[in-house]
Amino acid sequence: MTPAARLQAAIEVLADIFARRRPAADALKDWGLGHRFAGSKDRAAIASLTYDALRKKASAAWLMGAETPRAVLLGSLRLLPAMSEEEIARLCSGDRFAPESISEDERTRLQLDPAAVLSNAPAHIAGDFPDWLEPSLSRRFGDALPREMHALATRAPVDVRANSLKSLRDPLRQKLSHLGAADTPYSPVGLRFSAGEGGRGPALQATEEFQKGLFEIQDEGSQLVALLAGAEPGDQVIDLCAGGGGKTLSLAAAMNNSGQIYATDNDARRLAPIHQRLERAGARNVQVRTPKGRDDEPLRGLEGKADLVLIDAPCTGVGVWRRNPDAKWRVRPGALEQRMAEQDFVLGRAARLVKPGGRIAYITCSTLIEENEDRVSAFLNDHPEFSPVDAREQMALAPDALCERTDIIAGDGLGLLLTPARTGTDGFFLALLRRSG
Incomplete structure (x- = not known):
């Protein structure tokens, strides 16, 4: 496929995503099944164009003065790869399989300086995030909001x-x-x-x-919060929201295959990949506890026995928008309240599993205070037998290059916050909560 044909294909995929409000991966898969002539490099290029357009959806539409899939694609080419108007016009040749030639209005807008155009845009447009999240994001980042949101709308390594x-x-x-x-x-x-x-x-x-x-694909931020959870060889550890097992595998390596990890998840389907991953990694100290039904308790008998309960909590996923840019446009206001309720539930469940002197490691891939410090504070208010491990104490476990980074301490020491702008990682929050002995 020519570059122009790939661009036209990305416009078609984006139109499907907009019309059906579906995950980008599903739309790309369906396009590939319907166009089997496209090679792997073609599909990869089309996916990159699509994801870049979703990263810059709001600002691209503002630049082009329209919210159509074509406008968003053309505007994103001007913003993220920073292509010139001439380069974009050559792609839109109107030839067979290529997008239609650009109009005079499109040409005029593509010739504008994007930074100047966006300087007067509302914060949620310039930052490419849903407008209803602006109060929460401003509460977290304050004057640093533009810089943080720009970093969340870039490509991730x-x-x-x-x-x-x-x-x-x-x-x-x-x-x-x-x-x-x-x-x-x-x-x-x-x-x-x-x-x-x-x-x-x-x-x-x-x-x-x-x-x-020999390795697992895992963002550096995810590696760090798993490391800072502090699992040690010989510990009894519960991974309460194990999902596909990324952090379970990190814990097994940190524990050098000694002690015991119990990996479970409320959704048995999410656990499906973990078995093959454990075998490939050579992790032998993990028991997978798959729930057999909605009301099944796979951790029965482990109450009060865990040295560490790790919670990779369900959340809005704000911190991983670089990798899942379509998700930020599908999340709705009601989802935040739903996730907060789920976080409160899983924290309460973890409290019953920790032994005296043991810890909960509460982790989210969200940057929102509502899902992080607020949830920890609510938990501590209801569970006086727990106290927070000051973030400065957590930093003692951090690698040398990170331990002096006071800018990642959140909530006056209640937890640690990693973000693309601050640490070059995905966004993660970690709080450690110790049960009194």
């Missing part, structure tokens, strides 16, 4: 975690050097790969090293 059960980082970096592997800035077990010009990183899952379990 590809990070991996060296699986210390099978390989250390240095030899793994050497094995993957031909793909551009570089150490992550903070995680001592992480490697980073550039997203590249097309917005996509190398095909890491096709490598022999991945197939042998």
Whole structure:
């Protein structure tokens, strides 16, 4: 496919997403099934164009003065890859399989300076986020809101975690050097790969090293919060919202396959990938407790026995908008209240599982105070037997490059907050809560 044909395909995919309010991955999959002539590079390029357009949906539409899929695609080309009006016009040639030629109005708008146009735009337009979230995001970031939102609307690198059960980082970096592997800035077990010009990183899952379990694909922020949870060899650990097992695998490596991890999730379907991942990683200290029904309690008998309960809590996912830009346009105001209720429930459940002297590690991939400090404060108010571990104490466990970063301390020491703007990672919050002995 030509670059122009790829652009036209991305416009069609975006039209499907807008019309049916469906996940981008589903729309891209359906397009690929209906256009089997498209090769893997074509599909990757179309996906990159689509995701970039979703990252910049609001600002691109403002620049072009229209909210159509075509306008959003053309505007995003001007914003994220920073293509010139001439380059975009050449793609819109009107030839077979190419988008229609640009109109005079489109040409005029594409010639404008995007920074000047967006300087007068409302905050939610310039920052590319749903307008109803502005009070919550402003509460968190204040004057730093534009910088933080810009970082959340950029392309994310590809990070991996060296699986210390099978390989250390240095030899793994050497094995993957031909793909551009570089150490992550903070995680001592992480490697980073550039997203590249097309917005996509190398095909890491096709490598022999991945197939042998030498590494897992995991954002550096996720690696860090799992590390700072403080699991130690010999501990009894419960991963209460294990899902596909990303943090479970991190815990198993940190514990060097000793002690015991119980991995479970309210949604049995989310646990499906974990078994193959555990086998590939060589993680032998994990018991997967899959609920057998809606009212089943797979952790019965473990009350008051855990050294650590890790909660990777359900949340709005604001912190991972770089990777899931379509999700930010599907989230609705009622979802925040729903997630807060779920967070309160899972914290209460965790409290029953922690032994005296044990800890809860409360983690979200959200930056919102409502889902983070507010939930922790509400929990502590209802559970006086728990107290927060001051974030400055948490930092003692942090890698050297991170331990002096006082700007990531949130809620006056109640937790730690990572963001793309501050740490170059996805957005994560971590609070540690200790049960009195």
